[in-house]
Amino acid sequence: MKLEVKDAAFSYDEERTIxxxxxxxxxxxxxxxxxxxxxxxxxTFLRCVMGMLYFTxxxxxxxxxxxxxxxxxEFWRLVSYVPQQRSAQQNAYTVLESIPLGRSGGMKMxxxxxxxxxxxxxxxxxxxxxxxxxNRECRTLSGGEFQMALIGRALxxxxxxLILDEPESGLDFKNQLIVLNxxxxxxxRGIACIFNTHYPEHAVNNADLALMMGREVPVFGRxxxxxxxxxxxxxxxxxxxxxxxxxxxxxxxxxxxxxxx
Numbered sequence: 001m002k003l004e005v006k007d008a009a010f011s012y013d014e015e016r017t018i019x020x021x022x023x024x025x026x027x028x029x030x031x032x033x034x035x036x037x038x039x040x041x042x043x044t045f046l047r048c049v050m051g052m053l054y055f056t057x058x059x060x061x062x063x064x065x066x067x068x069x070x071x072x073x074e075f076w077r078l079v080s081y082v083p084q085q086r087s088a089q090q091n092a093y094t095v096l097e098s099i100p101l102g103r104s105g106g107m108k109m110x111x112x113x114x115x116x117x118x119x120x121x122x123x124x125x126x127x128x129x130x131x132x133x134x135n136r137e138c139r140t141l142s143g144g145e146f147q148m149a150l151i152g153r154a155l156x157x158x159x160x161x162l163i164l165d166e167p168e169s170g171l172d173f174k175n176q177l178i179v180l181n182x183x184x185x186x187x188x189r190g191i192a193c194i195f196n197t198h199y200p201e202h203a204v205n206n207a208d209l210a211l212m213m214g215r216e217v218p219v220f221g222r223x224x225x226x227x228x229x230x231x232x233x234x235x236x237x238x239x240x241x242x243x244x245x246x247x248x249x250x251x252x253x254x255x256x257x258x259x260x261x
Contacts, residue, residue, distance in 0.1 A: 001027065002026075002063055003024075004060070005022055005023065005024045006060075007059070007060030008021075008022040008023075008060065009021065010044055010048060010053070010056050010240070011085070019040075019041045020170065021094065022214075022218050023219070024209070029191065031193045031195070032211060033203035033210045034197070034211045035196070035197050035198065035200060036235050036236070037213075038058045040214040045211070046194070049067070050075075050079065051075065051195070062078060062161070076157075079157075079162075081165075082147075082150050083150070088146075090146055093135055094136060095135070095136055095138060095141075096125070098153055099124060099152045100120070100121045101152035102154055102157050103156050105116070106117075120158075128155075128182065130149065134144055143171055144171050147168075147179055148179070151179070151182060160184060162193045167183070169197075176202075180206045183195060200240075200255040201255050204223050204253045204255070205252055205253055214235030214236060219231055227253070237260065238257050238258075238261060239255050239258045239259050239261055241255075243256065
């Protein structure tokens, strides 16, 4: 899997350019965090990658093929999407009924999930450690439980690229960590992941690469290089102290807000 975005820009009109000059590459098994203030274009970027919107300039290629010209069925065989949980419908389906819907791209119209689809859902639930939720209706789940069910629905199609829009937003401390650890585990299996986040610490500690929005030309590179005091101040308008410490054999970065610029 290889995603390449070259000289990309997005504008709503001549007077409102959201971003421009965007260049990035994402390879198999890499994790990329996209961060920036509200309105900086994080979700717009994801929508452009997924073909829900189109870059107004530049190119976006997946495995060497321009995504704009890829048949939707072919694109969604390679890519899965986890929306923000607050925008996803918590319906009366059980978790076991909901997860196979992620394989609908491979089903005929109006077809019901077959035995193979159910078996795939059961494997995913076991992997995500949510098998105990299989008979619960989605509308009865907590935020963290529902987020894991959404991830399960995205994974059941066995994507090469997983795109998650603010997957840890609105979750408590423990469930944020569960989601972030799940992303790390998936990357070790070779699945490339892109996730939007409002948390600089999640970007620097849980991603290989980072794309920082908030300026007309976004900054892209290794997460530990991009998430620094200068870039955070320029993008968020907040002065911070970025510090490192080692705990349990791992170097962790803390981002401490000091004052609004």
